[in-house]
Amino acid sequence: MARSRENVLVIGAGMAGLAAASRLLEAGVEVSILEARARPGGRLATLDAEGLSIEAGAEFVHGTPEPLWELLARAGIATVDVGSGQVDVGTRASEPSPASEPSLAEMAEILEAFADADGSVADFLALPSTQARWSPEARARAATYVESFHAAPVALASARGTARAEQGASASSESATFRVQPGYGALVRALAAPLGDRLLLDTVVTAVRWERGRVEVDARTYPGARMRTFEARAAVITLPIGVLQLPAGAEGAIRFTPPLPEATQHAIASLGMGPVVRVVLAFAAPFSTGPGEPTFLHTPGEAFSVFWALPGKAPRASGSPTMLVAWAGGSNAAALSGRGARAIADEAQGVLARALGQDEAALAARCTGAWVFDWLLDPYARGAYAFITAGAEDAADTLATPVEDTLYIAGEATCSEAIGTVHGALRSGHRAATQVLVLRTLDQGPDGPYAPEGRYPREGA
Numbered sequence: 236m237a238r239s240r241e242n243v244l245v246i247g248a249g250m251a252g253l254a255a256a257s258r259l260l261e262a263g264v265e266v267s268i269l270e271a272r273a274r275p276g277g278r279l280a281t282l283d284a285e286g287l288s289i290e291a292g293a294e295f296v297h298g299t300p301e302p303l304w305e306l307l308a309r310a311g312i313a314t315v316d317v318g319s320g321q322v323d324v325g326t327r328a329s330e331p332s333p334a335s336e337p338s339l340a341e342m343a344e345i346l347e348a349f350a351d352a353d354g355s356v357a358d359f360l361a362l363p364s365t366q367a368r369w370s371p372e373a374r375a376r377a378a379t380y381v382e383s384f385h386a387a388p389v390a391l392a393s394a395r396g397t398a399r400a401e402q403g404a405s406a407s408s409e410s411a412t413f414r415v416q417p418g419y420g421a422l423v424r425a426l427a428a429p430l431g432d433r434l435l436l437d438t439v440v441t442a443v444r445w446e447r448g449r450v451e452v453d454a455r456t457y458p459g460a461r462m463r464t465f466e467a468r469a470a471v472i473t474l475p476i477g478v479l480q481l482p483a484g485a486e487g488a489i490r491f492t493p494p495l496p497e498a499t500q501h502a503i504a505s506l507g508m509g510p511v512v513r514v515v516l517a518f519a520a521p522f523s524t525g526p527g528e529p530t531f532l533h534t535p536g537e538a539f540s541v542f543w544a545l546p547g548k549a550p551r552a553s554g555s556p557t558m559l560v561a562w563a564g565g566s567n568a569a570a571l572s573g574r575g576a577r578a579i580a581d582e583a584q585g586v587l588a589r590a591l592g593q594d595e596a597a598l599a600a601r602c603t604g605a606w607v608f609d610w611l612l613d614p615y616a617r618g619a620y621a622f623i624t625a626g627a628e629d630a631a632d633t634l635a636t637p638v639e640d641t642l643y644i645a646g647e648a649t650c651s652e653a654i655g656t657v658h659g660a661l662r663s664g665h666r667a668a669t670q671v672l673v674l675r676t677l678d679q680g681p682d683g684p685y686a687p688e689g690r691y692p693r694e695g696a
């Protein structure tokens with residue numbers, strides 16, 4: 236077995252791991268990247284569904300975060316503006332009506348006001364001063380938004396942390412939302428290509444033994460047959476927080492020897508991993524979701540609290556949508572999770588039928604496909620994305636602090652300014668790579684263990 240002490244191991248080939256590995260490789264550091272799945276990308280997963288690209292995980296580019304746009308531009312990948320149509324339907328069958336501007340504006344104010352609040356989102360919404368200032372509709376809208384899009388139960392989510400995440404997800408003054416036209420999978424392919432056979436798929440990490448300046452990682456192949464040990468000077472660990480939170484001994488838990496420092500363990504335990512159930516429904520014929528073909532159709536109070544249309548393929552592109560996403564996050568998703576694809580798809584169709592005032596059986600008969608993504612059940616994610624819980628506002632920064640200059644934890648959950656996003660994951664990977672590279676420059680010098688053979692001229696050579 237090849238053993239090398241010069242390299243850096245990157246655990247996980249999602250956006251954070253791919254970004255870290257690419258940076259390190261560009262800087263001349265020899266890296267190996269260990270990925271449990273049979274594909275790179277992690278929570279970026281574009282599937283082919285009836286000839287259309289659909290996302291199982293992330294779909295949107297939130298705002299114009301510079302490093303993500305730079306990557307897209309470098310790879311020549313186009314984006315499309317999603318649009319901002321918002322339509323509300325009540326819990327009872329009714330005609331969808333455009334979301335009222337005042338209630339949207341009030342909700343934006345509430346999300347901003349979270350920034351100055353201690354405690355949870357639920358605490359803030361229950362304050363007499365909050366109730367006096369904003370309408371019940373706006374408060375309910377804010378709660379539903381946090382539960383669904385931040386995937387965070389309002390009783391747990393930090394108000395200040397949510398304000399920060401919200402700002403991070405906007406990432407620009409005009410908070411437009413975009414789609415990656417060919418799907419995020421195209422970006423994953425562009426990032427993974429230069430890594431070649433340094434990217435090891437079907438490699439499930441089971442244990443990390445470490446001491447300052449030395450890491451040993453045990454891994455098995457998916458069926459569990461082959462064990463391998465990898466050795467390196469340092470490891471960038473991009474495991475989702477849901478995986479790091481697994482109790483010792485649980486299926487899929489990774490054993491750290493010695494255990495991670497108390498502060499790191501505490502930070503891991505105190506972050507939340509938000510659940511999401513995402514269903515893509517396909518309809519054979521053009522399908523109308525209401526006036527002006529809205530982008531987002533809100534169904535508050537239902538198990539799926541928001542729906543949106545996916546761009547169709549020609550010749551339907553100019554017509555009504557034929558593919559819709561049904562989205563449940565936070566407490567709703569936790570309640571749906573584990574009920575099975577059939578029951579979850581039926582529930583999504585039922586909510587949609589009620590929302591549009593249509594007959595449920597007739598709508599179901601027109602549905603030609605349903606793809607169900609229940610992220611809490613994903614063994615290599617254990618949820619959709621992280622959220623900051625009340626009292627744990629510093630946890631992401633704690634995780635981003637290198638452990639003994641040897642373990643560098645990255646991933647979306649470690650990016651305090653854009654937690655839960657693709658660009659947050661990307662930034663965390665770049666940050667970890669920089670931490671590794673700075674260490675090389677300061678502590679190791681050009682002849683140190685990170686220096687690839689022949690990269691630096693030796694004196695007298």
Ligand SMILES: Cc1cc2nc3c(=O)[nH]c(=O)nc-3n(C[C@H](O)[C@H](O)[C@H](O)COP(=O)(O)OP(=O)(O)OC[C@H]3O[C@@H](n4cnc5c(N)ncnc54)[C@H](O)[C@@H]3O)c2cc1C
Pocket residue numbers: 246247248249250251252269270271272275276277278279291292293294295296297438439440441473474475478489511513610614615616618619620645646647648654655656657658660
């Ligand atoms: C349904 C959904 C919708 C989302 N929507 C958006 C959106 O619209 N916009 C947005 O910006 N963000 C969105 N996100 C969040 C975004 O997808 C994530 O923040 C980002 O992709 C996380 O990247 P990462 O590298 O931190 O983690 P991951 O992509 O999870 O990468 C970690 C990698 O580690 C691997 N791994 C796990 N266990 C092991 C092990 N034992 N051994 C080896 N490897 C292992 C995993 O397989 C994975 O590939 C969404 C996420 C989900 C789930």
Ligand SMILES: NC(=O)Cc1c[nH]c2ccccc12
Pocket residue numbers: 295384385400401404620654655656
């Ligand atoms: N569908 C989404 O955009 C989900 C999402 C991921 N991270 C976020 C942060 C803020 C708002 C939404 C999100």
